Amino acid sequence: MATQGVLAPFVHFSILDKILDLAKANSLWPMTFGLACCSIEMMGTGASRFDMARFGAEVFRPSPRQSDLMIVAGTINKKMAPAIQTLYDQMPEPKWVLALGNCAISGGPFKFEGQYGIVEGAGKLFPVDVVIPGCPPRPEALLEGIMKLEEKITGKRRWPVVTPPPLPGPSAAGKNCPLSPEAEPAGEGSTEKSQ
Amino acid sequence: MLSYLNYLNDTMPCLMAILRLIVCIVCILAFVGLNAAYLVWLERKLAGRIQRRIGPKEVGPFGLLQPLADGIKLMTKQLFLPDGIDRILYLLAPMLVMTTAFMCFVTIPFGEGLVARELDLGLLAIFAFASINVLGLLLGAWASRNKYSMISSARVVSQNVAYEIPMLLVVASLLMVTGTLNLHDIVAEQAGGFWNWNVLRLNASPLMPVAFLIFFVCTLAETNRTPFDLAEAESELVAGSFTEYGSMGFGLFFMGEYANMVVGSTLISILFLGGWNCPFGIFPGPHWLFLKLYALISTVMWIRWTFPRTTFYGLLNLSWKVLIPIALVNLLITGALVKVF
Numbered sequence: 001m002a003t004q005g006v007l008a009p010f011v012h013f014s015i016l017d018k019i020l021d022l023a024k025a026n027s028l029w030p031m032t033f034g035l036a037c038c039s040i041e042m043m044g045t046g047a048s049r050f051d052m053a054r055f056g057a058e059v060f061r062p063s064p065r066q067s068d069l070m071i072v073a074g075t076i077n078k079k080m081a082p083a084i085q086t087l088y089d090q091m092p093e094p095k096w097v098l099a100l101g102n103c104a105i106s107g108g109p110f111k112f113e114g115q116y117g118i119v120e121g122a123g124k125l126f127p128v129d130v131v132i133p134g135c136p137p138r139p140e141a142l143l144e145g146i147m148k149l150e151e152k153i154t155g156k157r158r159w160p161v162v163t164p165p166p167l168p169g170p171s172a173a174g175k176n177c178p179l180s181p182e183a184e185p186a187g188e189g190s191t192e193k194s195q
Numbered sequence: 196m197l198s199y200l201n202y203l204n205d206t207m208p209c210l211m212a213i214l215r216l217i218v219c220i221v222c223i224l225a226f227v228g229l230n231a232a233y234l235v236w237l238e239r240k241l242a243g244r245i246q247r248r249i250g251p252k253e254v255g256p257f258g259l260l261q262p263l264a265d266g267i268k269l270m271t272k273q274l275f276l277p278d279g280i281d282r283i284l285y286l287l288a289p290m291l292v293m294t295t296a297f298m299c300f301v302t303i304p305f306g307e308g309l310v311a312r313e314l315d316l317g318l319l320a321i322f323a324f325a326s327i328n329v330l331g332l333l334l335g336a337w338a339s340r341n342k343y344s345m346i347s348s349a350r351v352v353s354q355n356v357a358y359e360i361p362m363l364l365v366v367a368s369l370l371m372v373t374g375t376l377n378l379h380d381i382v383a384e385q386a387g388g389f390w391n392w393n394v395l396r397l398n399a400s401p402l403m404p405v406a407f408l409i410f411f412v413c414t415l416a417e418t419n420r421t422p423f424d425l426a427e428a429e430s431e432l433v434a435g436s437f438t439e440y441g442s443m444g445f446g447l448f449f450m451g452e453y454a455n456m457v458v459g460s461t462l463i464s465i466l467f468l469g470g471w472n473c474p475f476g477i478f479p480g481p482h483w484l485f486l487k488l489y490a491l492i493s494t495v496m497w498i499r500w501t502f503p504r505t506t507f508y509g510l511l512n513l514s515w516k517v518l519i520p521i522a523l524v525n526l527l528i529t530g531a532l533v534k535v536f
């Protein structure tokens with residue numbers, strides 16, 4: 001938030017601010033668009049097994065004027081970047097951005113020396129609030145990301161964090177495993193989810 | 196209390212008239228506002244159930260605070276005026292949609308004497324206001340200078356013209372049977388039991404159930420509900436008429452849609468399903484009207500989440516090639532029967 005001329009308040013003056021924040025956090029309407037494979041995972045999150053509707057976040061609005069949350073779900077290639085930038089600019093404040101998947105965080109598997117096709121992460125285009133690592137992240141991770149965003153807006157967490165049980169097998173510690181969450185370039189408020 | 200009111204009525208009729216006016220306005224505003232907010236909640240819950248989901252449940256008990264959260268969020272969002280719009284019309288259009296929905300409730304009776312203003316031409320007034328609603332959508336779409344909105348506005352107008360005709364033809368045939376435009380009298384004629392309801396008045400016209408079906412389909416189309424929501428076809432037209440509307444402008448359009456749904460369902464239950472009469476002739480009262488009203492609204496939602504959207508040609512063909520001929524035949528047969536018997 002507070003990116004395009006609308007300044008965030010320094011101090012929370014009263015209980016009113018808290019109520020407004022609570023309302024905003026509980027009615028995050030995402031924009032309907034997906035860029036690559038991660039968006040399938042986003043659709044899965046809206047469907048019956050995971051059901052984003054529980055948190056009031058299932059109202060996928062097709063028009064950027066009516067949406068609060070941009071879920072960048074997938075690879076941003078250079079041809080698509082201006083369109084996404086326009087969509088972001090068209091959203092009225094307050095707005096938030098969730099980068100879903102490694103591609104939207106840093107370019108993911110398409111980032112290599114001399115690549116010319118993709119933008120290496122949504123952060124190169126506009127500010128990102130919460131990043132969700134994974135290729136693709138599981139629907140639970142997206143739900144966790146939405147809860148992180150709610151935490152960021154209201155300052156309170158909805159439920160206590162669940163620590164996943166240790167994985168069976170030699171990579172249980174997760175230190176030497178190349179797929180462990182530590183291998184991801186985790187940003188501020190990133191989610192730690194086992195794959 | 197009542198004697199005191201009577202005394203006031205005798206001494207200061209003007210004051211009582213003003214008091215009544217204020218009470219009516221507040222009641223209508225509250226009824227429409229609450230309905231528009233909580234029907235959205237109901238729709239999201241029903242959609243969840245139909246798709247084997249739970250629907251909103253975390254915001255308040257059973258997600259009951261969800262409409263409140265949505266409302267506050269919509270109001271606190273930046274009020275954004277896009278470049279190159281017609282400012283006056285852009286700001287006027289959502290209000291027009293909502294106001295006409297409010298105005299429809301002025302003449303709708305909810306029970307014996309439970310009406311803001313009883314008119315002899317009540318039904319006509321409702322149809323007049325309901326057709327201004329289309330103008331609101333058209334103005335909003337036209338003023339916002341967006342190509343998707345323009346396409347949508349053309350669709351809205353042709354769709355509403357196409358479905359207004361069979362609707363009014365059916366109503367004309369109904370009026371031949373009832374002989375009055377006063378909604379109170381129409382309900383009073385249907386008292387006694389479900390066999391007296393207009394939908395089953397087969398002795399007056401054997402095509403009454405068909406008339407009811409046509410009226411129901413036309414209501415679906417007039418309120419832009421799926422399978423006829425071509426004005427807001429997300430897959431083709433972004434968000435149709437209100438693509439450029441954010442914050443509460445969009446909220447008003449959204450609420451207007453649900454308010455119009457309530458108007459349509461109330462009209463169906465008053466015209467065809469006996470209004471506030473009990474199906475078995477005992478304990479008539481407003482509760483029966485509300486029962487029928489919400490059953491109809493749930494059916495409309497059920498249809499929305501079950502059927503896919505039609506094509507635009509399918510929509511127009513249904514009206515011009517199927518509904519209008521049947522409505523005309525219905526009109527002829529009813530007229531002949533009324534004349535003969």
Ligand code: SF4
Nearest residue numbers: 037038074101102103
């Ligand atoms: S992170 Fe993986 S799953 Fe997601 S868009 Fe990129 S390649 Fe596809």
